[in-house]
Amino acid sequence: MAAASSSVDDAYDYLFKLVLIGDSGVGKTNLLSQFARSEFNLASKATIGVEFAWKNVTIEGDVIKAQIWDTAGQERYRAITNAYYRGAVGALLVYDIAKRVTFDHVEAWLKEVREHADSKIVVMLVGNKSDLSQLRQVSTDEAQELAKREGLAFIETSALTKSGVDTTFSRILEEIHRIVKEQELDRGDDDAAAVVADGEAVVVDDDKADAKAPSGGCCK
Amino acid sequence: MAAVPGVVRAAASVPGASAADDGAPPSAETAPARAAERVSPVGSSDDGESGGDDATPREDAAGPVAVVREPDAAAASAVASSGSSASRAGRAADAPLTAPVIDADFDDERALSPARRRHFERCLSAERVEVSELRRLSWSGVPHRFRARTWQHLLGYRPAESSSVASTLARRRAEYREDSRRHFRAKSGSGVWRTESEQRILRQVLVDVPRTLPSTPLIHTPAVQRALERLLFLWAVRHPASGYVQGMNDIAAPLLLVFLAHHAGAGCKDTSAVPKAALLAAEADVFHCLTRLLDGLQDHYTPDQPGIQRVLHRLRELLLRIDRPLVEHIEAQGFTLMQLVFPWINCLLLRELPLGLALRLWDTYFAEGGGEGGAGAGGDGFEHFHTYVCAAILAHFSAELREREKTDMVEFVQSLPTRSWRTRDLEATVAQAYIYKSSFEGAEGHLA
Numbered sequence: 001m002a003a004a005s006s007s008v009d010d011a012y013d014y015l016f017k018l019v020l021i022g023d024s025g026v027g028k029t030n031l032l033s034q035f036a037r038s039e040f041n042l043a044s045k046a047t048i049g050v051e052f053a054w055k056n057v058t059i060e061g062d063v064i065k066a067q068i069w070d071t072a073g074q075e076r077y078r079a080i081t082n083a084y085y086r087g088a089v090g091a092l093l094v095y096d097i098a099k100r101v102t103f104d105h106v107e108a109w110l111k112e113v114r115e116h117a118d119s120k121i122v123v124m125l126v127g128n129k130s131d132l133s134q135l136r137q138v139s140t141d142e143a144q145e146l147a148k149r150e151g152l153a154f155i156e157t158s159a160l161t162k163s164g165v166d167t168t169f170s171r172i173l174e175e176i177h178r179i180v181k182e183q184e185l186d187r188g189d190d191d192a193a194a195v196v197a198d199g200e201a202v203v204v205d206d207d208k209a210d211a212k213a214p215s216g217g218c219c220k
Numbered sequence: 221m222a223a224v225p226g227v228v229r230a231a232a233s234v235p236g237a238s239a240a241d242d243g244a245p246p247s248a249e250t251a252p253a254r255a256a257e258r259v260s261p262v263g264s265s266d267d268g269e270s271g272g273d274d275a276t277p278r279e280d281a282a283g284p285v286a287v288v289r290e291p292d293a294a295a296a297s298a299v300a301s302s303g304s305s306a307s308r309a310g311r312a313a314d315a316p317l318t319a320p321v322i323d324a325d326f327d328d329e330r331a332l333s334p335a336r337r338r339h340f341e342r343c344l345s346a347e348r349v350e351v352s353e354l355r356r357l358s359w360s361g362v363p364h365r366f367r368a369r370t371w372q373h374l375l376g377y378r379p380a381e382s383s384s385v386a387s388t389l390a391r392r393r394a395e396y397r398e399d400s401r402r403h404f405r406a407k408s409g410s411g412v413w414r415t416e417s418e419q420r421i422l423r424q425v426l427v428d429v430p431r432t433l434p435s436t437p438l439i440h441t442p443a444v445q446r447a448l449e450r451l452l453f454l455w456a457v458r459h460p461a462s463g464y465v466q467g468m469n470d471i472a473a474p475l476l477l478v479f480l481a482h483h484a485g486a487g488c489k490d491t492s493a494v495p496k497a498a499l500l501a502a503e504a505d506v507f508h509c510l511t512r513l514l515d516g517l518q519d520h521y522t523p524d525q526p527g528i529q530r531v532l533h534r535l536r537e538l539l540l541r542i543d544r545p546l547v548e549h550i551e552a553q554g555f556t557l558m559q560l561v562f563p564w565i566n567c568l569l570l571r572e573l574p575l576g577l578a579l580r581l582w583d584t585y586f587a588e589g590g591g592e593g594g595a596g597a598g599g600d601g602f603e604h605f606h607t608y609v610c611a612a613i614l615a616h617f618s619a620e621l622r623e624r625e626k627t628d629m630v631e632f633v634q635s636l637p638t639r640s641w642r643t644r645d646l647e648a649t650v651a652q653a654y655i656y657k658s659s660f661e662g663a664e665g666h667l668a
């Protein structure tokens with residue numbers, strides 16, 4: 001579906017590419033459709049391969065185009081979905097609070113991210129289906145602890161009620177925005193590295209950013 | 221969450237429901253079909269066809285399979301959806317549904333032409349079905365009421381000799397039941413021991429089955445869900461090289477719908493009227509036919525999915541000849557064909573077409589299938605001809621694709637207008653695919 005929320009207006013200051021990952025059936029597709037189109041589809045099909053949606057949000061006066069790639073959860077599709085980590089500046093790692101096994105796989109997903117994505121990627125742990133509180137199998141504390149240990153942001157959401165959904169996306173986008181601004185400051189240069197052409201994501205990683213900035217300006 | 225699938229539960233019966241609810245011709249079948257387990261309801265030819273079906277032998281299965289009504293006079297092709305019930309496709313698991321099997325009429329005009337129907341009828345009721353003739357006939361579409369038998373013949377599942385149909389199918393269904401019992405003998409709490417990989421398969425199947433054809437209520441009755449779970453699980457356990465891969469549920473669903481309509485006859489438009497015996501037989505038939513279909517696509521679903529990559533490679537080579545600017549445009553936007561059309565290959569266009577048209581396309585794919593005898597006949601049509609069809613669709617939308625950049629192009633493909641296509645659009649695409657095939661087939665050998 002086309003992103004109904006925004007006009008064709010392509011004016012934005014930053015383009016951030018995010019990926020949605022996690023076991024299948026945890027609600028990635030509905031998280032995205034709630035964020036991008038305020039839609040929840042009880043009868044959605046399993047995602048095959050990768051699906052795409054986008055939305056513009058404004059952070060501190062900057063228009064951010066969030067370009068989000070929603071991946072299939074099953075392992076067999078890893079070879080296809082892995083390619084989408086490239087250039088991603090943020091990842092939402094989703095599990096289902098009512099299905100223990102999806103939380104147990106979080107570590108494995110983190111490993112995937114660290115293998116295939118940029119080392120500076122911002123990862124947020126998302127416990128979805130918080131509306132199923134009576135079926136809860138993963139406590140908030142436990143997830144919080146894991147997030148802390150792994151250095152991830154953490155939030156619980158309900159794609160069904162939309163609770164926490166906008167906060168999730170705005171928090172990760174704000175965090176990325178903050179990092180990008182810092183990088184720009186470090187370089188004393190606000191258009192060389194971070195602001196890139198349409199279709200290319202902002203690269204947070206210093207190595208790649210430096211490669212784009214002709215002057216070098218290494219600060220490692 | 222859902223318990224381990226156990227024994228078949230009979231579909232919820234709907235006391236108040238009657239066949240007259242949706243204005244379909246009243247049928248004597250609904251009530252007895254619901255009531256009886258060993259059922260052989262009257263084959264009332266309410267569509268005015270002569271009784272050619274009587275020539276088809278009944279499949280008197282011994283043992284667990286029970287007697288299943290073979291003739292499919294008044295099969296679901298007669299059903300015109302009332303529309304109202306479709307909106308009730310809620311997920312309330314135990315809520316009785318009076319929804320039609322078929323949301324739209326699956327027959328196009330050509331399939332309904334009396335001459336064509338007679339031809340099919342003659343072909344299928346012969347002592348020995350000429351599969352090559354049936355194949356030729358099916359290429360341009362199979363009337364829905366003949367679809368189950370035709371697909372089964374073209375897959376080599378249904379014996380050509382009418383005298384051996386009953387015994388062969390009974391044996392194959394009994395085999396399946398046996399196998400199924402072994403894996404799902406969920407007797408009063410004592411679970412079945414499963415290996416870790418089996419548990420993983422089952423978990424994935426249980427996540428996906430409820431997400432199969434969401435707008436088709438019949439698929440979402442509890443008994444049908446359990447059947448789909450069992451057959452997908454069993455298929456996966458028997459095929460460890462690939463196991464269960466998401467999207468196989470999509471591929472099994474059309475087979476299940478078509479076979480259920482066949483077994484249950486007109487009564488099947490009402491989900492309360494799917495007799496247990498019909499469901500058991502359909503489940504086994506789907507298992508065997510899915511096996512044959514996927515045999516031709518084996519490496520589509522093994523790790524790294526080499527079969528799909530092969531198709532995508534061929535598709536690119538083909539498109540370079542047909543529409544080079546399109547390929548160049550797509551790649552200039554930073555995308556590969558894989559990123560655009562992967563689901564088309566993985567789920568055989570089931571998600572891009574209205575269900576009725578997907579069935580129509582599959583008629584051609586089955587007809588294109590392998591050599592005579594047709595075991596594992598899935599490959600040729602579903603891989604080879606499918607590649608040409610995908611090329612034809614991409615070329616059809618070439619202008620729209622080329623005027624879009626980057627992710628706009630991706631979004632266009634994600635919501636492809638094919639979802640509102642009519643029969644004639646698909647027919648034109650299939651015809652175009654045929655032309656491509658005729659033009660490039662020889663040359664294509666050099667590309668492999």
